Amino acid sequence: MRTVTRMEFDPTRPKWVQIADVIRKRIESGEYPTHYLLSEVLIEQEFGVARGTVRKVTAALRDEGLIVTTHGMGSFVAKQEQ
Amino acid sequence: MRTVTRMEFDPTRPKWVQIADVIRKRIESGEYPTHYLLSEVLIEQEFGVARGTVRKVTAALRDEGLIVTTHGMGSFVAKQEQ
């Protein structure tokens, strides 16, 4: 069973920013622990957005050092600094 | 010898939808019986499309419960309900 998040997207802010916010919170709250594996396809399906949008999300989280992406594997949650 | 289906792709409908239609009919007609093994590569070759397109086809048929996919093995036709 796949998860579907029905977000109320704020039309004044890009979707990719809003989705990144959601995932960031999940990481910071511990809902997504270290090494939790994300995949573009799952994000695509959960939020109902296109691949290009998902890639902007992962690029942003990667830039923040929250996730690490490996070609052929996926993106996993990096160890949190506190 | 590999089969090559020269489909006249209707330019107004996605290739992956049209290919899924063809395979769905083969399953429903019994041409592809229960446990018949499909492979992405063969679909790719038969219809002359890219793998990404094939994966949309299998994803659709999987969502419909027509096939079951196993990593490292392939997709096989699920038991039909009647």
Added chain:
DNA sequence: CTTTATTTGTCCGTATGTATG
């Protein structure tokens, strides 16, 4: 047990066309 081949899973980059704000 090790190696190899096959197959699916995933990411990467690119491109085209459409639509909206």
Added chain:
DNA sequence: ACATACATACGGACAAATAAA
């Protein structure tokens, strides 16, 4: 004109599961 976003489609590379040699 520009950024955002969707949908489609191509081709490539690497990772992981499975099965066979």
